[in-house]
Amino acid sequence: MAQILEGVALARQIRESLRERVSSIKTKCPTFQPVLKIIQVGAREDSSVYVRMKMRAAAETGINCEHINFPADISEYELLLVLKQLNEDPSVHGVLVQLPLPAHLDERRITESVSVEKDVDGFCEGNLGRLAKRGSDPLFVACTPRGVMEMLKHYNISIAGKHAVVIGRSNIVGLPMSLLLEKANATVTLCHSKTEAISEVVKTADIVVSAIGSAHFVKADWFKKGSVAIDVGINYIPDSSKKSGYRMTGDIDFENAKEVVSAITPVPGSVGPMTVAMLMQNVVESAIRCKD
């Protein structure tokens, strides 16, 4: 039976230690107050759930967090103007635009308009590019990959020299995840929708990180015995036993895979809470940078 890599308690521990760090700085510097602004456009139910989780975590951590919700038909010009104001406001340490955005807004242009110093999501080219460039460090690393690295460290899973296979090449997860694993001296293979014989590639992995967004896409018999399985997927499948009629599940066939691998993350309860905790860490670090 695999070790279950739990993330709820670990995320709580990180939030508590951040809270202590914030309050200890406040005793010496009473004006110190980390501030995060979350921009949501429209009212997608999934986005609203994520925003609520971030707001709750911020309150617990001692971060002043404002949710700015615009109607779905806001113009790109208006949104860019708001971002400009937030970039110029010295009391703000983190600005996050909840994705996805409505189709009439250019997602790349919007995320690039958050200043590199306040891009707590780590999405802009100034941060992702610095992560890719050897010898250069980003101000912020995207929260999900950062959370995965934190979990691997916490559970003493060695990375150096191992073969890590990342499934999915998004700017938000797959790409930065592969760069972080490579920086930690893994040999990395980045798989995606065009990868041929993907099950055979996964079979050679010591560590598998799946961020493909397809329920139970990764089958138990793809894994090498004793490998480590990290599931970043958040998918919903029909479940008549639930009031909503749906149940959250990951990319990996957890029930069968846990009989093959040595360690595995459950969905929900692992990478998700770690993502939110890393966002809080990015905001607190940004506020400390501004103070110094």
Ligand code: GUN
């Ligand atoms: N939508 C899904 N995941 C994320 C995330 O990590 N950050 C933002 N801003 N939007 C998202």
